[in-house]
Amino acid sequence: MKTVVVTSGKGGVGKTTTSASICTGLALRGFKTAVIDFDVGLRNLDLIMGCERRVVYDLINVVNKEANLHQALIKDKHCDNLFVLPASQTRDKDALTEEGVEEVLKGLEHQGFDYVVCDSPAGIERGAVLALTFADEAIVVTNPEVSSIRDSDRILGILQSKSRRAKEGREPVKEHLLVSRYSPKRVEEGEMLSYKDVQELLRVPLIGVIPESEIVLQASNQGTPAIHLTGSDVAEAYLDVVARFLGEERELRFVSYEKPSLLKRIFGGA
Amino acid sequence: MSWLSDLFGPKKPKSADLARERLTVVIARQRAENGPSPDFLPALQKDLIEVISKYVQVNPDDISVQLEKQDNYEALKVNIVLPEFTMR
Ligand SMILES: Nc1ncnc2c1ncn2[C@@H]1O[C@H](COP(=O)(O)OP(=O)(O)OP(=O)(O)O)[C@@H](O)[C@H]1O
Ligand SMILES: [Mg+2]
Numbered sequence: 001m002k003t004v005v006v007t008s009g010k011g012g013v014g015k016t017t018t019s020a021s022i023c024t025g026l027a028l029r030g031f032k033t034a035v036i037d038f039d040v041g042l043r044n045l046d047l048i049m050g051c052e053r054r055v056v057y058d059l060i061n062v063v064n065k066e067a068n069l070h071q072a073l074i075k076d077k078h079c080d081n082l083f084v085l086p087a088s089q090t091r092d093k094d095a096l097t098e099e100g101v102e103e104v105l106k107g108l109e110h111q112g113f114d115y116v117v118c119d120s121p122a123g124i125e126r127g128a129v130l131a132l133t134f135a136d137e138a139i140v141v142t143n144p145e146v147s148s149i150r151d152s153d154r155i156l157g158i159l160q161s162k163s164r165r166a167k168e169g170r171e172p173v174k175e176h177l178l179v180s181r182y183s184p185k186r187v188e189e190g191e192m193l194s195y196k197d198v199q200e201l202l203r204v205p206l207i208g209v210i211p212e213s214e215i216v217l218q219a220s221n222q223g224t225p226a227i228h229l230t231g232s233d234v235a236e237a238y239l240d241v242v243a244r245f246l247g248e249e250r251e252l253r254f255v256s257y258e259k260p261s262l263l264k265r266i267f268g269g270a
Numbered sequence: 271m272s273w274l275s276d277l278f279g280p281k282k283p284k285s286a287d288l289a290r291e292r293l294t295v296v297i298a299r300q301r302a303e304n305g306p307s308p309d310f311l312p313a314l315q316k317d318l319i320e321v322i323s324k325y326v327q328v329n330p331d332d333i334s335v336q337l338e339k340q341d342n343y344e345a346l347k348v349n350i351v352l353p354e355f356t357m358r
Pocket of ligand 1: 015210214217
């Protein structure tokens with residue numbers, strides 16, 4: 001079993017959107033996958049996955065042994081081999097412990113899961129650290145914007161010091177950079193850092209670029225992970241990310257901006 | 271307006287360039303602050319044990335070398351516990 005954390009430091013950069021699409025992409029490839037919402041107190045993943053009405057038990061219930069994994073895991077509405085473990089709405093953030101999380105992951109491994117995707121909360125506090133503690137791989141979601149990039153660098157430092165792999169001196173957590181909410185037009189105009197800039201600053205291998213798109217809002221309105229909206233740029237970009245994650249080569253798409261012709265600029269046009 | 275300034279306007283400094291410069295500094299500083307402790311510490315500890323052992327008998331465990339970070343400087347703290355029988 002592989003544990004993958006989706007993390008960022010900064011809030012609102014697209015971790016939950018990414019977690020939902022990546023776990024779905026892995027399931028679509030045939031892997032038995034679970035996605036865990038680590039955002040204790042601010043659960044969101046259930047809404048993005050569209051399973052909010054079926055939440056009965058949550059991660060903390062499992063940790064506290066008030067429910068077993070079988071009872072708490074919610075089967076995804078699209079994929080038979082995908083399961084959601086929602087976060088608790090409790091205000092007590094200390095309810096989650098390292099031992100508790102370790103136990104839950106062991107349980108999932110025992111049930112034959114291939115992948116566990118951990119949707120990290122924002123910040124660099126306890127919740128975010130717990131989400132990355134047991135990671136084998138990390139997807140660091142970064143917006144091409146100063147505070148997001150700085151926070152990503154901080155979370156990389158934490159991955160390299162606080163993960164189990166780091167503490168036990170094993171092979172380090174495999175890091176991937178995912179640049180999200182990318183606008184090729186604004187990059188072209190010099191108003192936004194390019195994905196190459198971000199990659200050079202953070203020096204982590206790039207796993208993909210997700211364009212800024214209203215499709216994401218549409219997807220969250222429906223409670224359907226964006227990767228299902230086939231044909232859209234965001235869905236295609238996430239499918240590429242999953243392929244690269246599985247070791248396949250894919251060329252980057254949706255990263256260049258075609259300037260409209262002069263005539264089009266004068267007379268307008270869609 | 272925008273195509274006019276595209277065609278004839280002066281080149282404005284790009285804000286993305288500014289962002290890149292600022293981040294280069296910020297990240298370099300952050301990595302220096304949070305980075306792992308320098309890897310010369312174990313070697314330094316070993317050397318210290320050798321030198322001190324020339325004069326007094328010490329146990330390797332009795333020498334500790336630590337780097338302490340204050341706000342804007344670093345201090346190297348070396349702690350050596352001498353065995354009692356060497357005190358005269
Ligand atoms: N590629 C994108 N294009 C446009 N909007 C996006 C994109 N990705 C995410 N968003 C929007 O950004 C907001 C934050 O997304 P999301 O909840 O995935 O971020 P998060 O990192 O999980 O946030 P938090 O730190 O609060 O958990 C949402 O409103 C989402 O619709
Ligand atoms: Mg989130």
